[in-house]
Amino acid sequence: MDVKQNQIRLVSTGHYAPPKILTNADLEKIVDTSDEWITTRTGIKERRIAENEANSDLATKAALAAIEKANYDIKKIDLIIVATFTPDYKSPNVANFVQAKLGLNDRPITAFDINAACTGFIYALNVAAQMLSSGNYQSALVIGSEKISKVTDYTDRNTCVLFGDGAGAVILEPTKNAKPWLFFTASRGDQDLILYVDEYVHMDGQKVYQFASKAIDSSIRLLLDFDGMKPQDLAAIIPHQANIRIIQSASKSLGLPIDHFFVDLHKYGNTSAASIAIALDEYLDLYKSEEERTLILVGFGAGLTWGAARITL
Numbered sequence: 582m583d584v585k586q587n588q589i590r591l592v593s594t595g596h597y598a599p600p601k602i603l604t605n606a607d608l609e610k611i612v613d614t615s616d617e618w619i620t621t622r623t624g625i626k627e628r629r630i631a632e633n634e635a636n637s638d639l640a641t642k643a644a645l646a647a648i649e650k651a652n653y654d655i656k657k658i659d660l661i662i663v664a665t666f667t668p669d670y671k672s673p674n675v676a677n678f679v680q681a682k683l684g685l686n687d688r689p690i691t692a693f694d695i696n697a698a699c700t701g702f703i704y705a706l707n708v709a710a711q712m713l714s715s716g717n718y719q720s721a722l723v724i725g726s727e728k729i730s731k732v733t734d735y736t737d738r739n740t741c742v743l744f745g746d747g748a749g750a751v752i753l754e755p756t757k758n759a760k761p762w763l764f765f766t767a768s769r770g771d772q773d774l775i776l777y778v779d780e781y782v783h784m785d786g787q788k789v790y791q792f793a794s795k796a797i798d799s800s801i802r803l804l805l806d807f808d809g810m811k812p813q814d815l816a817a818i819i820p821h822q823a824n825i826r827i828i829q830s831a832s833k834s835l836g837l838p839i840d841h842f843f844v845d846l847h848k849y850g851n852t853s854a855a856s857i858a859i860a861l862d863e864y865l866d867l868y869k870s871e872e873e874r875t876l877i878l879v880g881f882g883a884g885l886t887w888g889a890a891r892i893t894l
């Protein structure tokens with residue numbers, strides 16, 4: 582079964598971006614690059630860098646933003662999933678630290694991380710939805726959080742201009758009265774060397790670019806074709822924020838105007854597993870509506886991994 586269906590309710594969203602801004606002009610002083618090259622090739626103008634904060638601090642601040650926005654009773658939370666490839670330590674996981682930093686140590690919470698690179702938030706949403714639908718969990722805090730600056734080689738102009746730090750969070754609950762959400766997640770593990778992380782991020786940008794353009798288009802079409810929905814029926818698409826040209830290519834192939842795609846990569850660069858979560862929160866803050874609307878969140882990344890979620894609010 583390619584597409585999974587679940588009845589889920591989005592209770593709240595939040596995000597956190599560390600205050601330090603690294604602009605394209607700053608990068609011009611570090612590597613042989615230019616604002617003109619970065620802007621025309623990627624759309625990125627600046628990105629955030631976490632200085633004295635761990636990944637789990639970013640994740641906790643995003644979670645608190647979501648909690649405060651809905652004035653949510655955090656004692657209900659019994660599941661915390663953090664999507665990340667840049668945890669504080671190899672172990673314990675970031676979700677454990679978030680539990681502690683939220684003061685929930687005495688609660689019986691299932692807390693774990695997911696690493697599906699830039700598709701991590703889509704994977705985490707999917708896993709949370711399956712667990713909530715089981716009837717065994719009542720409230721999930723799902724976070725995408727990255728401190729990519731600690732695995733960025735600031736002598737490598739091919740990668741250091743692309744990435745930034747940040748975190749986004751959602752609170753989800755099961756429901757019986759909502760239009761089902763649809764999930765699609767996929768992977769193939771034989772293309773690992775085009776994008777991988779050891780001490781630093783390494784990437785064959787053009788190969789990732791070609792894969793990404795196809796993955797976005799096919800994932801969105803799969804979730805639309807499931808019940809004959811048209812791209813025009815979507816209120817918006819919230820794509821992984823890697824490169825404006827990848828988003829423009831999806832806009833063209835789907836025949837959907839570019840203003841249907843929410844874009845904030847000029848401010849944050851590529852924040853990997855955090856990017857869709859941050860963008861979703863910013864989108865919902867900017868475009869408030871009481872009317873039912875359907876969005877598609879779509880991501881792609883190392884693994885290779887890719888996937889999408891169709892959510893109705």
Ligand code: UT7
Nearest residue numbers: 613614615618622699738739742786787789790823824882
């Ligand atoms: O979230 C994970 C998924 N990652 C992505 O989605 C990334 C997908 N790929 C991309 O976004 C693009 O491929 C990049 C933005 C990474 C690169 O853009 P491109 O148009 O594919 O450039 P390129 O790699 O073909 O490089 C073109 C030229 C090269 O110079 P030569 O060989 O033509 O002389 C590069 O060395 O640009 C050079 N270059 C730079 N020049 C100035 C590469 N990086 C830079 C730089 N500043 N930062």
